[in-house]
Every structure is written in C-alpha cells, then in structure tokens.
Amino acid sequence: MLKLAFVTIITVFTAFFAIDLKKTEKQPSPVEETAEKNYQTYCAGCHGGKMDAFVDRKWKYGNTKENLYKSIKTGYADGGMPAFEKSFSDKEIKDLADYILKGIKNVDRYTSSEKPLSDTFKTEESTVKLVNVFSGAKVPWGIAFLPDQKMLVTDRSGELYLVNENKQSEKVLGVPEVRASGQGGLMDVVLHPDFAKNNIIYLSYSKPKEGDSKMQTTAILKAVLKGNQLENAKDIFVAEPYSTTRHHYGSRLVFGKDGYLYFSVGERGNEKGNPQNIKNDLGKVHRIKDDGSIPADNPFANKSEGQKTIYSYGHRNPQGMALNPYTGELWSNEHGPRGGDEINIHVKGANYGWPVVSYGINYNGTTFTELTTKPGIEAPIHYWIPSIAPSGMAFVNSKIYKGWEGNLMVGSLRFEYLNRCVIKNKKVVKEELLFKNIGRVREVRMAPDGYLYIGVEGKGVFKIVPVS
Ligand code: HEC
Known part of the structure; x- marks a missing residue:
C-alpha cells in the first residue's frame, strides 16, 4: 500500500517536472537510483516519502553537503536521528547528501529575483x-x-x-x-x-x-x-x-x-x-x-x-x-x-x-x-x-x-x-x-x-x- 503510494508520488512528480525539464531530461544514473532506494528504505519512514519534504525545513545542523554528510553519518541520538555510519559506506552517505541537495533545489522553481519592471x-x-x-x-x-x-x-x-x-x-x-x-x-x-x-x-x-x-x-x-x-x-x-x-x-x-x-x-x-x-x-x-x-x-x-x-x-x-x-x-x-x-x-x-x-x-x-x-x-x-x-x-x-x-x-x-x-x-x-x-x-x-x-x-x- 505504502509502496504503491510512493510509486504514485514519483510518477506524478516525474510527469509534473517533465514539462519544464523536457530538454534536459535524462535517465537517473545508477548512483541516483541507489541513493533514492536507500532514502526510501532508511529515511522515508521518519522524513516522509518524498525527500522534497526537506525543501521547507528549518535546518538545524545546516544544509551544505558537509553538514548533511555529518548529520547522516553521526546522527543525533538525543534528537532521535540515528547514526548511519555502520549502515552505509562514505560514498553512499555522500550520494544520499547529493540526493537531498538535488531535492531541495525544487524550491528554485518558485523563487526568483526577477522584480516587476513595469505594469x-x-x-x-x-x-x-x-x-x-x-x-x-x-x-x-x-x-x-x-x-x-x-x-x-x-x-x-x-x-x-x-x-x-x-x-x-x-x-x-x-x-x-x-x-x-x-x-x-x-x-x-x-x-x-x-x-x-x-x-x-x-x-x-x-x-x-x-x-x-x-x-x-x-x-x-x-x-x-x-x-x-x-x-x-x-x-x-x-x-x-x-x-x-x-x-x-x-x-x-x-x-x-x-x-x-x-x-x-x-x-x-x-x-x-x-x-x-x-x-x-x-x-x-x-x-x-x-x-x-x-x-x-x-x-x-x-x-x-x-x-x-x-x-x-x-x-x-x-x-x-x-x-x-x-x-x-x-x-x-x-x-x-x-x-x-x-x-x-x-x-x-x-x-x-x-x-x-x-x-x-x-x-x-x-x-x-x-x-x-x-x-x-x-x-x-x-x-x-x-x-x-x-x-x-x-x-x-x-x-x-x-x-x-x-x-x-x-x-x-x-x-x-x-x-x-x-x-x-x-x-x-x-x-x-x-x-x-x-x-x-x-x-x-x-x-x-x-x-x-x-x-x-x-x-x-x-x-x-x-x-x-
Ligand atoms: C527514526 C527516525 C529517523 C530516521 C530513520 C532518519 N532520521 Fe534523519 N532525523 C530524524 C530526526 C528526529 C531529526 C532531527 C534531530 C534533531 O533535531 O536533533 C533528523 C535530522 C536529520 C538531518 C538534519 C536536519 C537538520 O535540521 O539539520 C538530516 C540531514 C537527516 N536527518 C537525514 C536523514 C537521512 C538521509 C536518513 C536516512 C539515511 C535519516 N535522516 C533517517 C529522524 C530520523
């Protein structure tokens, strides 16, 4: 049931962004696929099925690649975030960080420095x-x-x-x-x-x-x-x-x-x-x-x-x-x-x-x-x-x-x-x-x-x- 929901979401999202991405669209690389799979298996239960949900996060530990790497690797035992250094290789953690970074970029679609210049x-x-x-x-x-x-x-x-x-x-x-x-x-x-x-x-x-x-x-x-x-x-x-x-x-x-x-x-x-x-x-x-x-x-x-x-x-x-x-x-x-x-x-x-x-x-x-x-x-x-x-x-x-x-x-x-x-x-x-x-x-x-x-x-x- 849950899996079905995720698949639906991903399908909807793909269809949704396909409109803007038509020209640059390419298949996800095996690295991205693995990161996505790891995310769904190990993170989605607490952080939600779409890592896009990180988009609107008020970051407590920062959202640079290094910050994310550290958060995932060492976790925050007191805050309820498990450490993943034993579950993943360094590379897998970095790939996960990249995966999240890519997801939070979805907000760029809406933000723009363009100011109205005339009526x-x-x-x-x-x-x-x-x-x-x-x-x-x-x-x-x-x-x-x-x-x-x-x-x-x-x-x-x-x-x-x-x-x-x-x-x-x-x-x-x-x-x-x-x-x-x-x-x-x-x-x-x-x-x-x-x-x-x-x-x-x-x-x-x-x-x-x-x-x-x-x-x-x-x-x-x-x-x-x-x-x-x-x-x-x-x-x-x-x-x-x-x-x-x-x-x-x-x-x-x-x-x-x-x-x-x-x-x-x-x-x-x-x-x-x-x-x-x-x-x-x-x-x-x-x-x-x-x-x-x-x-x-x-x-x-x-x-x-x-x-x-x-x-x-x-x-x-x-x-x-x-x-x-x-x-x-x-x-x-x-x-x-x-x-x-x-x-x-x-x-x-x-x-x-x-x-x-x-x-x-x-x-x-x-x-x-x-x-x-x-x-x-x-x-x-x-x-x-x-x-x-x-x-x-x-x-x-x-x-x-x-x-x-x-x-x-x-x-x-x-x-x-x-x-x-x-x-x-x-x-x-x-x-x-x-x-x-x-x-x-x-x-x-x-x-x-x-x-x-x-x-x-x-x-x-x-x-x-x-x-x-
Ligand atoms: C058991 C639930 C749980 C799981 C599973 C979990 N997290 Fe977390 N995560 C949390 C909680 C709760 C926090 C907030 C910790 C705090 O506030 O100190 C958090 C914090 C984080 C942060 C830091 C956010 C910030 O504000 O700076 C990152 C990044 C993160 N998680 C990524 C992941 C990734 C990637 C995975 C999967 C590999 C994962 N988490 C799995 C519960 C979880």
Whole structure:
C-alpha cells in the first residue's frame, strides 16, 4: 500500500517536472537510483516519502553537503536521528547528501529575483497589463462585483470599501467588529445570487467572543447593502467552539449551483481536536441556505451525531474556493503543513483526511503520517511541495485572455505570484508563474465583465488587461 503510494508520488512528480525539464531530461544514473532506494528504505519512514519534504525545513545542523554528510553519518541520538555510519559506506552517505541537495533545489522553481519592471508582463500566451483599480486596502482579502460596475473590497483590518469605476471609494458603514490580529479580521465577501433584487451580501470575519479578549471564531454575517450602509446585519453562522489561536480561519464564501452558501472554516491550529471531529465546526466546509437554515440533504442533517451544517470535513485551512463554471463542482485549495498544499474537489460528506493523511511534513521535519492515501479519504487532485501558500482562486471562463480559457488561477502568498493551472480531466497538467514578485496575491476573482481581478497585499486591486 505504502509502496504503491510512493510509486504514485514519483510518477506524478516525474510527469509534473517533465514539462519544464523536457530538454534536459535524462535517465537517473545508477548512483541516483541507489541513493533514492536507500532514502526510501532508511529515511522515508521518519522524513516522509518524498525527500522534497526537506525543501521547507528549518535546518538545524545546516544544509551544505558537509553538514548533511555529518548529520547522516553521526546522527543525533538525543534528537532521535540515528547514526548511519555502520549502515552505509562514505560514498553512499555522500550520494544520499547529493540526493537531498538535488531535492531541495525544487524550491528554485518558485523563487526568483526577477522584480516587476513595469505594469506590463509577457506571458507564455500573450502580453497583459496590470491596471490598478483600487489601492485603499492593505490586505484586500475579498472582492465582489456589483451589477452597477462598482465593487466591494474587504480589508482584513476590518474595513469594507465600495469602489466605483473611477477608483473612488467610500467606507461601508455597519460592518461588524472584527478581531484583526494574526490571520484574522474582515475576510471574504459574496453577493446573494439575487443581489440585483434584494441587495443582500455576506461577509466572513473573525468574531471576538463577547467579554473575552482572548477567544475568537469564524462567523458569517448577512446584511442588506443600502448605499454605503449595511442594514439588518445578522450573524447567520458562528463557528463553535471559539479558540484562543489567531490563525486558520478558512473563511471563503461561495454560492453553489444549488443556491446554497458554501464556506470554509479552518481548524484553528488544533489538528488533533478539530478536523476529524464531526461534533464541532472547525476544519470543515459547511453548507447552509441563504438565511442560515440547514438544507435537508446535508450529510449530517438527519443523523444523531455531527454538525448539521457540515458539507465536508478533515480540512486544515481552505483559503481559496471557486465554483467550477464548467462542471458546477466546488473546488478549493488549502494550506498543508510545510508542503502538501492541496487542490480539492468537494464531495458531499467526504473526509479530506487532515491530519490522518497528508503530503506535508511536520515543522520539525518528521512526517505527520506515512499515509498519503487511505480508503474512505478523498485525495487531492493536486498538491504543491514546496508550499506556495495558496489563497484566492478563480476559473477563467471568458474569451478575453488568449489561451487561458478554462484555466484555474491561484494566488500564492509565499512566493508572491499568480499561479496559472491548466486543467485536464481534473488534473493540473501544466503551471505557469505569472507576475513574479508582484506581492502576496490574496484574492483572485472573475468579474461579470469577463476580466480577472487580483487583490495584492500592500498594493490593492488590479484588473488584468490583455494588450496583445
Ligand atoms: C527514526 C527516525 C529517523 C530516521 C530513520 C532518519 N532520521 Fe534523519 N532525523 C530524524 C530526526 C528526529 C531529526 C532531527 C534531530 C534533531 O533535531 O536533533 C533528523 C535530522 C536529520 C538531518 C538534519 C536536519 C537538520 O535540521 O539539520 C538530516 C540531514 C537527516 N536527518 C537525514 C536523514 C537521512 C538521509 C536518513 C536516512 C539515511 C535519516 N535522516 C533517517 C529522524 C530520523
């Protein structure tokens, strides 16, 4: 089973990098093959099936060839790292060090010293320009487009802005108090599907517990937008329990094809207690009706146990969600631990495995679990090692961009670019890194006018306009 998983991983990786390596591709040498085999036999049990997991390691003893050689040879008995001087020859240890060094180079694929020199970018398919349409928000977490060309932009600090097509903005009044700290604050915004008739919007935010300065949770607010004022504001969902941590709020909001509101709630940093526990709301994707009531066919709606709003569980921190406009499926991405960031397609009632199954590794470099797949657990359709820290995402379903139609765009917080994913048969078959070092790309949205917009931390909101 485990062996099969490794083979699968290696196959996936080979296919993945084949795209970039086509020209220089060569068969691994017998030395590399032996090192790889030794790694799988002697190291993978503790360090994970893919030595790429070393990519995101905070090195304690250094990562030069000499450092690695010493670590492997003498081990660190007190730290739990065995010595391998008796198992391997000097040469075998050096080969293993080379093997790890090669693996950690995978991060170079994403890092680049290239700085944007102008607002115009040549991409593989065309040349596009980034036009700034709003610069008022420090962390533009969520964007929603109104029928009258205006847009709503949340700033994580707690402000909601109404922006017109001339870049003029006003603050919306009546926004709830948020705990803008850590990863929390005012987060996503979405319009009711009938907004043109009822002016209803939804906001997700980190809600402080009343009378308690240490506890907060993810909440969803429903309100009517009248001019620049929120009226009849009411929480229609407050995730239980509140937590003292200030991260992993999840918080993406998406209306499904069924007219129900889907949203993510992260596990708030408690992976042991929350994602697999169906009796609380954390580490879940939920589904509710537009008024907060429960759809009768929710997985736990009629069960004696389990939160009735749960749609899927076993999640870590989904910060990107989008409705696939071609299939109607709900897609999401979520942050894995130090690598193993995932793209998932949501199946009603399914378990996405965190922390039972993961491609990532613990921050101390040991694996959470040796399992990358398991019966009864939904596998991601794609994962990133190293972690790109994915955020907002959107499908391009307009003809405005040459060669991009049907692609999935994902913002990277960590490497500060927009990730273009070409999708075939529910697989990411190719990726392109756009706008390298533009800044942390927090939000990605398709507007009704067929243009893509991105929210970049510290810079604001940009419209992507093709120029050739
Ligand atoms: C029994 C579990 C276990 C096995 C098997 C194991 N390691 Fe380790 N390894 C660890 C632990 C735990 C640490 C961290 C030690 C510490 O923090 O002092 C570590 C540390 C290391 C480091 C140093 C990392 C740093 O931060 O500087 C290297 C390199 C390393 N291991 C490589 C290997 C290789 C290569 C193999 C296989 C030949 C291997 N390990 C097998 C548990 C293991």
